[in-house]
Structure formats: structure tokens, C-alpha cells
Amino acid sequence: MKELKEIKHIHIKNGMKVSELVGQMHDVGFGASKIAEASNIMANMFKDEECKVFLGVAGAMVPGGMKQIIIDMLDKVDVFVTTGATLTHDLIESLGEKHYKYGYENEPNDIKLNEEGLDRMYNVLMQNKVYEELEEFFEENYAQLKDIRSIKEFLWKLGELCPGRGILKKCWEKNIPVFCPGIADSGIGLMMWGREASGKGESEARVFCDLKEIIDVAWTSKKNGVIYVGGGLPKNFIQQALQFSKKGADYGVQITGDRQELGGSSGAPLREGISWGKMAKDAEFVDVYCDATIALPLIFAGVL
């Protein structure tokens, strides 16, 4: 049995570094071993100069406190796909607003929160009045936004126009393609509708426009790596682009709280992607079934 690799128990020491902990996780089982594998695979795809990295982010990662990690990951990423909600919460913070903690998620009083103008996401709150800031921002800038035909260009323009630092600003500054096919489903979408509704003219952003660009990246790159924080539309949009790559993704890391048995894309293990040609047959990949606010900091700390 000499080929078998022993489990070595994690030993927590005073003043231990996160990278040491993640290092020790290589030698244990279950979820911890997935954290360590994910960290390795992410490091490998970042180091591989032939590899284009696609990052998909769903879920309330900005309200949850993961914005800075996403911004830092963008330095290593070639294509970014996310939800309209992620970009809206980013824009809101970029306009100077905040998210807040809620301490009563186990006995919530949503009626009272509503009366106080606070919107709840489990144990995180946002003031409903942020929409007024958004209104003002879009009112002021609609002329520069409405004629843009590509969602990516639209988002880059938002990044250029928004006052503060954040995900949108970073994507604009670094020319990172940012795709958001479901952008209508968000506060940003509502703002665009509001301008149309008040007679300021129709937005020309076209729904199928950005497919060309994301598919081109997958098609022309020598290798591809995928990172999915949550599932939903970002994961699926990247997966479908990878069907046009040479052999599917060569590297894959997925963090999800869903279950494969439900059959949906969000909980599907990366392995399923091999059947579709979305993952390469010889790819390095791992599924981490964990709350992303716990898993992502560990994995990224292990990469650094």
C-alpha cells in the first residue's frame, strides 16, 4: 500500500499563517482537502502563461464582504462574468454607500426593517435610499450610456463614470472584459428602465452582442481556466463559451453551496462538463462545497 498517501492531522499553532493552514489541508480529507486542492489549481492556472482565466461570480459577494478579494483576483483574470446584482452593489459602494451587518437573522423582523428603510440579505442590510443615489447617477449620465450597443462597453462606461474604486472601476482601468448577460435583472436595469420610462430615449444595448467576444477568447486561447464563485448565469455563460474552446477548460475551481442531485447547473460538479466538452478530459479541477465567504478567502490566501 505504499502508494497510499497518509492523512496527517491539522495542527493549529499560535501565530500560524493562512498559507500554512491551507498547506496542511492538503493532507486531510473532506472539505478541507478541497480548499487545498482549489488553492493549488488556482495557483497553477494563474502561473500558466498560455492560460486564459475566466472568473464567474454569482451570489451576494459584495454585500457579504468579498469585494476586495474579487478586485485582487481580477489582476490575474482575463474574462470576468457576473450578475447584475453584484455590479449594482459594487456601484452603490462606489457612490459612497455602504452595506451593514444585521444581528437578528435567526428571529428576523422584516416588517420593522421595511419601516426603517432597510433591505435584508440574511445578516447584511442595505439602506433603501441607495436607490436615490443610483437614480441621480444614472440621470446625470444617461446620455453617455443609452447609445452603447454592447453590455461590456456599457459596463466599462459605468466603470469610467463611477466616482469610487471597485470592481467596475477596476475592469475599466485594466481593460478586463466584463460580461453580464443578465444585467437587466438588477438595480442597474431598473435605472435604465427608469430613464426610458421618463422619456429619455431607449437604450440600444443589445442582448446577444457580447457572445462573440467571450467565445472568441475561449476559441483562440491555447489553454483555459475557470473559477466559479457560485453558479447561476455567470457559470453557465462561461461554460457555454468553453464549448467552443479547443478541448474544454484545462483548469477548474468551483465554490458552491448547491447539490448535484437537484440537476441544476449551479450545483453540477465540474466533472459533468467533460461530457459537454466544457472541461478537458485531462483537466485539473475541484468542486468545493462550502459557503464562498469562508472558502474564497482561504483559497486565495493559499494562492498568494
Next chain:
Amino acid sequence: MKELKEIKHIHIKNGMKVSELVGQMHDVGFGASKIAEASNIMANMFKDEECKVFLGVAGAMVPGGMKQIIIDMLDKVDVFVTTGATLTHDLIESLGEKHYKYGYENEPNDIKLNEEGLDRMYNVLMQNKVYEELEEFFEENYAQLKDIRSIKEFLWKLGELCPGRGILKKCWEKNIPVFCPGIADSGIGLMMWGREASGKGESEARVFCDLKEIIDVAWTSKKNGVIYVGGGLPKNFIQQALQFSKKGADYGVQITGDRQELGGSSGAPLREGISWGKMAKDAEFVDVYCDATIALPLIFAGVL
């Protein structure tokens, strides 16, 4: 303690009807009690003539065998929101193709499936060659599709053009508004890109276009009811429209396999929506945490 309602144990009898079983579920606890509540609330919103019903469907419900139930539910529904994948799988079946069962999901061989041209969704398969059928259909009909500016009108046109029966056909026949803000993220999206890429001209479908219409329904109706099968973009898109309704939805049924503790919209209990104004303070609503292929047939059978 006379106000306390006793638990009465479910008694399975030979030849028992589904509606009887759901009826008995009213008097027990845990998940079963949620099925019964959901059935009641769904019946109430269907019966309430002042109520507009919004149905959101995410997840692989067509591959999973739920298509006919969705078609039958559409008879009671005023607005339908779904994912591009749902409509693509519906269109595929409408073109005469099928989905198939896979019996090895616990020890899957995705490499072999890939070699056999079979795409896997947990224990369901699709032949990869369906994309050829799709190509042909879109090639033939692109001229009628490319200039449509609204996604809803685009989908109705697909419903009109597709040969077989199904969800798209039903929405077209019955004039049920069908919204799919993330349509680019789907086989349908790929087909539209394929035509553009081969020089057939750009699609004019606009991403923010349908917001007006869904918000109008929520805004003008006396009462609203929501049914979420899965979360994702369909749920969120309906929720944001309801922020513009008089007082949020009056009725709500949600079936989800996600968890609220992760903070994402998909697993968020309907109660959270009260804080946002998406649910009315005095609404009847229930969250059913269950595989939708088990819960939905029971709930709908209880409604009939």
C-alpha cells in the same frame, strides 16, 4: 392550550389519491407541512380574480421531466419568467428531440459520454447532435428573428415558428408574456451568435427592453402572487418588478434546494422580501426546501 393544532400522523392507504396525501400533509410537520401550505397558497392565488400570478422557473426542469406541469400551470399564470436553458431544452423537444435517463450518476463516466456525444445533467442525458437541429431551425428562421427588439416578442416568434408543442408554443398561443433577461446565456443565444458570426446581420434584441412590461403588470395589478421554482435570475427579476407593486406580493410559493445562510437570492426565504417591499407584510407565503421534481408535482396535484 386549546389553540394548539395537533399533529395527526399520515396514514397511507391503498389507492389513495395525491390530493388526499397532500391534504393529510396539512397536519404534520417539517417539509411535508410546507408542501400542503404551498398547495393551499397556490390554489388561493389561482382563485383570486384580482391577483396577477408571476411564475419564475430556474433549474433543469425540462430535462428533469417537469415540462407538462409547467405547461399546465401556464393556464393560471399571467407572467412567466425563466432561464435561457429552460427555453432551449423546450425548443429542442419541440424540434422532435428527446432527453434520456442516465443510470450511472454515482460513478459517472463523463469521458465515455463525451465520446458518445451525450451531454449529462446529473442522471439525464441529451444528445449533442441536438445542436445541429437547432442550427438548422435558426438558419431557416433568422430573417424573422433578427430585427425583433423585445426579448418577449422574440420568444413569442420562436413559439410561433417552432413545430411542436411545448412551453414556447403555449406562451405564444395564449399570449402569456414570457420574459428571459438572460436569454444570451443559452443554446438559443449561441444560435443567434452563430448567425451573426456567419454574416447574417446583427440581432436587434435589446437587453433592457422588457423591464417596462413586467413592471407595468406589477404596478397596475390589484394583487400579485409569485411562484418560484428554483431561484436565480427568474426569481430575482420578478422580485424587482414587485418592488414597484402597491405593497409587494400578496401570495408567495417558493421551491428551492438552496440555503438562506449563504446570503444569495436563490436561497433567501420569501420573508426577506418584506424588508425590500417585494412581499406584502400580510402576505400568505411559504418556502419549500425540496427537490422541485418531487415538490412541484405534489403541490400542483394538491391544487387541482
Next chain:
Amino acid sequence: MKELKEIKHIHIKNGMKVSELVGQMHDVGFGASKIAEASNIMANMFKDEECKVFLGVAGAMVPGGMKQIIIDMLDKVDVFVTTGATLTHDLIESLGEKHYKYGYENEPNDIKLNEEGLDRMYNVLMQNKVYEELEEFFEENYAQLKDIRSIKEFLWKLGELCPGRGILKKCWEKNIPVFCPGIADSGIGLMMWGREASGKGESEARVFCDLKEIIDVAWTSKKNGVIYVGGGLPKNFIQQALQFSKKGADYGVQITGDRQELGGSSGAPLREGISWGKMAKDAEFVDVYCDATIALPLIFAGVL
């Protein structure tokens, strides 16, 4: 591809029987397909005259309203293993007490419940005063209980002594071996401690005593079938007996809400048992990932 089995969509009809619905579930995917398989496999093990059936029940199935189904299943079962809590809640009902529904599980007030003497299990309540009934019952009968050396004989005596119908009574009446290695961890355990503490003498029930009997059944039977409602100690105790069977269980049905990725026995797929010799290599088995209060009634109705 003619060997592939088509997905046929579930069609809900008015007045449809539960057995018809479960029948239709054979031809779909995901969780529903597991319900149908489980129903088939359970029917097969019940019909197979060479097969000894082991039923393990964990979780709050009596408070949840599943008692009658368990009682009815016992007619087909050769060995029953459960938790102390299940037997305590059964005894409580047998003494004339009830469980009740709680309607505020999403915004629970546990402090108020405590003041009102109500113990909560999610959306089910029990009056704390049931312990007084239990005290009285054990005070009265302790002399007949304390010298019994086997837990099984101890539980049969409880079944004989308890006034009402229920699981314990059924096991005693039908001579169904009922094992509960963790009996100390329950209200029954507390009652036994209470008598010892008040000087009524020590119970002689021996902890390792019943292993012989359960292993004997597994060892000597031609075939074995296992049904696990929940995991925990009942599942594990049956599994370890089956390590001594000829080739592991020939039939297996598991209903669980846990996840395999966590590595624990409760969420482990039955397949893992093959490596241990707990499941036969050629066994028919299925894992149903679902709330047992939803899955069990469906599966059992499909068997009838």
C-alpha cells in the same frame, strides 16, 4: 441510441392516485426518479421471501407525523433500529400526550415558548409537562424494568406496559426485534437515571448485549435489505451488522438530507458500503436526498 430510455414528462391529472404519480416518476430525472426507484426496491425487498429487512429510523419522525407509516412498515420488517428520541416521542403519545404545530418557525420566539412550557422542534411543539407523565409511568413500572439486561427486552417490556398503541407496542406485539444502542440519550434514559438517582436501584441493562442478536440475523439470513430513514446511529448500527452478512445487503433504500462531501456516515451514499462489505456488489440500491416527511409517504404509497 435505441437503448436510451426517454424522459417522459409527469402529467398531473385530477383525482390521480399517489401510486400513479410514483409510477410516472420512473420516467423522469433527479429527485423524482429516486423516489420511484426507492419504491421499486422497497417493494422488491418486501416481496423477496429470502430477505430479512432492517429498518433504521433517525430524526424527529414521530413529532413530524410519520408514526403511522413506520407502524405500517413494521409489518414488513424483521429488525428495527432507532434512536432513543423516536421511542420517547412514541411513548409520550402512547401515554396520551400529543405533538402540535408551530406556525412561526421563520421568526421564532423561543423565549416565549419556554415561558409557556413548550419545547420546539422546527415547526412542531411538545408540552414540557409530558415529562411528568413519563416520570409517573417509570415510577410505577421501574421494578419491572430495572433488572432487564438486554435493551431489546427492556424496550419490549416498555411496549407491553405502555397503555396506548404505537411503535413500541407494535414491536412487542409482533415480536419485532427493536434495537436502540443509544437509548441512554433520550427521555427514556433520563427517566431511568431519575429512578436510580432517587435510590430505586440500578438498571442492569447492558450496553453491548444486543450486538449478538442483530449480527446473528445478518449472519444467518440468505439475503438482507436495508431501509434508512435518516442516518445517525440506526444506520451505522445496521451497517456494522451487515459486515457480518454473506455479502452485504442485497437491497438498499436511504432517505437523507445530508451530503456525502462532509464525510460522515449519515450522508454517505449506500455505494460507499460496497467497499466495506456492507452492501453487496450487485445490490439494488438508491439514495434519496430529500426531507423524509415528503419522501417516505410517497415511497411507501408506491409500495402498496
Next chain:
Amino acid sequence: MKELKEIKHIHIKNGMKVSELVGQMHDVGFGASKIAEASNIMANMFKDEECKVFLGVAGAMVPGGMKQIIIDMLDKVDVFVTTGATLTHDLIESLGEKHYKYGYENEPNDIKLNEEGLDRMYNVLMQNKVYEELEEFFEENYAQLKDIRSIKEFLWKLGELCPGRGILKKCWEKNIPVFCPGIADSGIGLMMWGREASGKGESEARVFCDLKEIIDVAWTSKKNGVIYVGGGLPKNFIQQALQFSKKGADYGVQITGDRQELGGSSGAPLREGISWGKMAKDAEFVDVYCDATIALPLIFAGVL
């Protein structure tokens, strides 16, 4: 709104300590915020000199690589409750055997593993021949074990007799009361049965014996703290002892992957315990819904 606490985004730095990361988790949402709270509460109960700490451990924590952390936690713990499996895996390692990693958990070949004599727990393996070591150990020592009437004393004797270091040895050395009401459900149970079966005389270990001792601790202490790694019998056994404490536990930390909606004790939020008197009305407590192999190292590192 000045009382609202801002979300501050986690910022991963090179060489960052685990304690810094856990510190930053205080200011975010969702699962990460629970890790930080758990770390705080655990530190508080360890520091509080009036507080007796009860640690319950279920799940495959020894195979999963958490043994050393448990051993280190025992320095701060007054009562330890666990499963028979945990103690068996600990004893196995104490006898010089190992656990190993399995790399094919997504396409497992359990038949091959069985043929190779390897027992699988998700992605961890054990050689089946460890049972021979166990046999030998118990054969040699049965005379010293069989007459012990208390499970705790029996386990302390195992700790004394076993050659290597580990959980059992630590409990014996430090006189930490170790309770395991379900001990029959384990390899240790099988070994005891084997000796009885081969005519070496019956074990006198009594099932209800240890209740007195654990209840005495809860009853007489000024304050109590509880830590549940997994649910099952260990959690429930501690909870029922706490019903006899002055006002329920003052501190509580729970790590679980289960769901409250299923109604079982393992997934029940600590809050439910208030209704039963198991948790104090004014207790500090938190539920961490996460894989324990990820959460426990973080929480414990934050305590140091």
C-alpha cells in the same frame, strides 16, 4: 443609522495570519461572520473560569484529519461526548494504523476498493485489516475490560491500555470525563461482542450508568458552555444534560452541515434549545453551517 455596523471587505495579504483572517471575518456577512463569532464565543467560554465546557463531536473527524485539534481542544474542556466511531478510529491510529486519502471520490470504484481491502469514507480510506489489530488488542485486554460497569471507566481503561497517543489517551491522562452512550455502535462494540461470542464472558458495561455523572456536572456548575462539532447523539446527550442546569448553557458554538427545516436534532439551531431550557435566554451562541474540517481549524486558530 449611526448604530449600524459597516461591512468591511476582507483583504488578503501575503503572509497573513489565520487569526488576522478570522479577525477580519467579524466585519463581513454570511458564513464568514459566523466563523468569527464562533471563535469569539469559544474564547469567551474557555476564559470564563466559572464555566464548564461540554464538547460533543460527531462525524468522521478522525479520518478527516481533525484529531490533533480535538486533542488540543480537550485542554480546555470539562466533558467530552463523542460517537463510538470517533473513538474506534482514534484507537486504530493509536495502535499504529493510518487513514489514507482517496483521489477518485467523484467516480468511485467501491468494488475495486473492496477487493483491495480498503474501506471508504468519501475521500478517505482505511485498510480493512485494521480490524485484526483491534481483535488482537481486545483479545489481549478483555479481562481488564469486561467487568467495568461504566462506559466512561471502560473508555478510560482503553485510554490507559492503548499504546499510542490520541483522544482516548488524553482523556485518561487528564481525567477528562468521556461519554459515549452509543459505544455499542462501533468497531469497539464489535470487538466486545467478539469476545462475548467466543465465550470469554459478558461485559458488564451498563447503558444508563453515565447519565448520573454528566447531569451532575451540568447541575452543579455555575455556568455551562457547549461546543457541537456535528450533531447526532453527542449533541443530544449534552443537550439533555443541560436541561438540568440552572438556566441552560451560557455559551454555545455549533458547526453543522445539516438543515433546520428537516426538524432533526442535528440541524436544529441552538436557538431552539431556549424553548427546552437547554440554552439560556441570554446566552451567547452561534450556528456555523459549514463543513467542520474547514470551520473548526479556523475557529480554533482564532481562539489561540
